[in-house]
Amino acid sequence: MIRRVFLGVLGSIVATAGTSASAAAQEDTSAVVGELIEGDPLHLVVEGARLTDSLGEFTEAETGSEFLVVRIAYKNTSEEFHTVSGLLSTRVRDDESYTYDQSFYGTAEALNDGQIAPGEVERGDLVYEVPEDASGFILEFDFDIGLFGDLERAVIDLETTSDDPATLEQELAIDVHGIGDTVEHEGTAVTVNEATTETQLDEFTEAAADHEYVVVDLTVENTTGEEQHVSTLLQMQLKDGEGLSYDDDLGATSSLERAFEQGAPIADGDERRGQLAYEVEAGREPLYWVFEFSLFAEGDKTFWQLR
Numbered sequence: 503m504i505r506r507v508f509l510g511v512l513g514s515i516v517a518t519a520g521t522s523a524s525a526a527a528q529e530d531t532s533a534v535v536g537e538l539i540e541g542d543p544l545h546l547v548v549e550g551a552r553l554t555d556s557l558g559e560f561t562e563a564e565t566g567s568e569f570l571v572v573r574i575a576y577k578n579t580s581e582e583f584h585t586v587s588g589l590l591s592t593r594v595r596d597d598e599s600y601t602y603d604q605s606f607y608g609t610a611e612a613l614n615d616g617q618i619a620p621g622e623v624e625r626g627d628l629v630y631e632v633p634e635d636a637s638g639f640i641l642e643f644d645f646d647i648g649l650f651g652d653l654e655r656a657v658i659d660l661e662t663t664s665d666d667p668a669t670l671e672q673e674l675a676i677d678v679h680g681i682g683d684t685v686e687h688e689g690t691a692v693t694v695n696e697a698t699t700e701t702q703l704d705e706f707t708e709a710a711a712d713h714e715y716v717v718v719d720l721t722v723e724n725t726t727g728e729e730q731h732v733s734t735l736l737q738m739q740l741k742d743g744e745g746l747s748y749d750d751d752l753g754a755t756s757s758l759e760r761a762f763e764q765g766a767p768i769a770d771g772d773e774r775r776g777q778l779a780y781e782v783e784a785g786r787e788p789l790y791w792v793f794e795f796s797l798f799a800e801g802d803k804t805f806w807q808l809r
Contacts, residue, residue, distance in 0.1 A: 750780050
């Protein structure tokens, strides 16, 4: 499911014709599934698209509708952190010019919104609910959704596939920390104490076939001068070398005897230790645990390599 919905939009993008020679000359970038789009500061590949009437066991499309699932990958090719939102950056259009925004439903491998570090790849699924009789789908992706700078838009034909599809490789160009390392940012210090793997956590909690639980033991210390709220959903994730991101498994985490508590704030001068469980494909590596110190600032997304 979608990890983060941004709380506000700084402004709307207004297109005006003939305001300048550069604006008038600007054109959309067209591509097909599998084709590399070299934007600035993102490189983008739409890796596939499929139609389905359900997402897992419990989510079905409305009568007369179906889900269009688009697998997308993008890479930050700059030396700076950037924030990307599939919710704000993308929409689907059909051959009758009807448009569809991203659904709040998602697959088990949903695309993660938020900060993307230099060299990082974010890979995952976007979901759109569309009429069963619609066709001719294209995906529109806006590289710049801010108030400043020219708008760069990619338009991808979802019904045509490249004969030579591109693959984006993750090459993190930031400091990556290890187990036992403590990282401090503006009065908040985070330590990854240990990471273990289990296929079964208790009598009722067992990983799916060919999957395992990665249990991360962490400590958060608060010396900010005021109480701190920490969110396991919005600030903490597991990430693999392909760019897929994983939220903690709430059911699995709740079965842990030392589960990380997030309900109450951490008092100034206090620290909190606990564990989180993430379910991933068995043996997947490298694996990173990721913490974002702030939800509203860029440059503080921090990686610990677990294996």
